[in-house]
Amino acid sequence: MNALGLSMIVKMGCICTRESLNINGVKYVVKERLGEGGFSTVDLIENKGTKRKYALKRILCHSVEDQKTAMEEIAYCRKLKHPNIIELVDSTFKGSADIVVNATSEAYLVLPYFRRGTLHDYLTLKSFNRNHLGVKEVVRLFADICQAVKYLHDFTPEAIAHRDLKVGNVCLTESMSPVLMDLGSCAPAKVQVCGAQDAQKLQDLAAERCSMTYRAPELFHVESYCVIDQRTDIWSLGCVLFALCYFKSPYDIVYEKGDSVNLAVISGTIHFPEDTPFSQDVHDLISFMLKVNPSERPFIDSVIERTRDLQNRIEVVV
Template identity: 85%
Template sequence: MNALGLSMIVKMGCICTRESVDVNGVKYVVKERLGEGGFSTVDLIENKGTKRKYALKRILCHSLEDQKVAMDEISYYKKLRHPNIIELVDSTFKGTADIVVNATSEAYIVLPYYRRGTLQDYLTLRSFNRNYLDVKEVLRLFSEISQAVKYLHDFAPEPVAHRDLKAGNVCLTEDMTPVLMDLGSCAPAKVQVCGAQDAQKLQDLAAERCSMTYRAPELFHVESYCVIDQRTDIWSLGCLLFALCYFKSPYDLVYERGDSVNLAVISGSVHFPEDTPFDEDVHDLILFMLKVNPSERPFIDSVIDKTRHLQNKIESVV
């Protein structure tokens, strides 16, 4: 057999052996890998019957504790219902986690697929030509994301904090509606820290699950006796609004320079570009959220009110 014939067989073999997955009796074909993190992978999958595409998040669980974390994530997908928060399509577990016999399980979470990708993807494309968004579009996107955050923070019986708000965790629909995703970092908003052990545990968890360049100062160095609340998300929203204006979090820029993000966050230093197309009111809204002391940081209702006031001001000028 010549090399060309062998090559064709290899290629055909790759097509024929494309992975299939079954989630509660529904069969899907894995099309391509969309993303990969420390704890999970995300694949593009296609329903064999309807040919509709979805995203499949797989979380490998090495212990019962890992499995509980995955179950908590699925629980948040099921109970959080808002137009700007991603919906759960289906979920299941494969295998059983048991640390004693060194077995693993895997959580399968089927989610909608957004062809446009994430807000960070969109901002990165625009950044190549420094193609700034119009201020109205910036505030529209930010306002809708803030409504999703308000829903979390007002959730009953217990408020929820996302804890990893960032441009990379916001998907965009075909009509440019922002949809908050990745609920794996969600947790009860209020955490009572009682002692050094509690503080270290929360600090380690934040380092594991909260992206450094969007992480609130109080999660870098957790005090031994304190209360952490939903205002960690407000800091992240401030970084996100900066990214809507300038394509990245202010602390992404620090990280890229090789400087200490930790020190920059703790100092609260924020540098706006000199050739900015955005006026002082937008910068004031960003700084309103980026207060190092969480007790001086606003709650989400104040952020929404200030955003609405700015939108009305811009509309009246036009």
């Protein structure tokens, strides 16, 4: 190889090699970066033997507390078994987080790879031409997402809240079935808040883990003495259904205008487009979930019942 060729490879990084990983005895090669967030990255990886592709979620842990949080996500992935909730293929830790400065570990979660991407990706493509989903598809997708949420809320021995439901956390299978992912925000559904310190801790946690434009009002300003329950997810579901109809959460629109999401959520402000292909029944279902007072908000069974009624009416019309 001449000097010029060697120089080009050095400058570009060796294009002929890819990162290899050994996870519990299975060898993978990293193909490309799929995405990254504040706490993790996701890579497309390929099993060297079977050539099957997976998604690898890497969570960098800077402390023992970070490592505990990652272990909790792995635990939720392992115990939740539902066709509309993502499965965990394998997992491991590399390194060991400690209180010593610069001591870090990394959690590796091997997950199914969804070639179609997320519901957010799908809606973004549709939005370019203002090509709304048909009402039948909207309600079908929403009904399946509700089944995943019902499984979480009915889980025994303790109900689970997802706490970060949004279209970006729903993958789509080849047959266009929704699969709920990112279980890192999952927690026991019912939280008893006793005092200002508890309230601030939960509020800070929500700000960190719950996407602002899908976050329930009671998580923006947590009262000093209250009970938070799984109806935080119902608010988020209302935002998801709005996004299925109009491509974004109603509060994404507020955020993009530069207005206060906090104030809009607390006031329950929501504007439906005047020029819409969707019936009042669909808007009523969204409004049914977006009740500012959580005690007035339905539980998941009532949402599913109304969704089924809507499906039946659609079938009759069609």
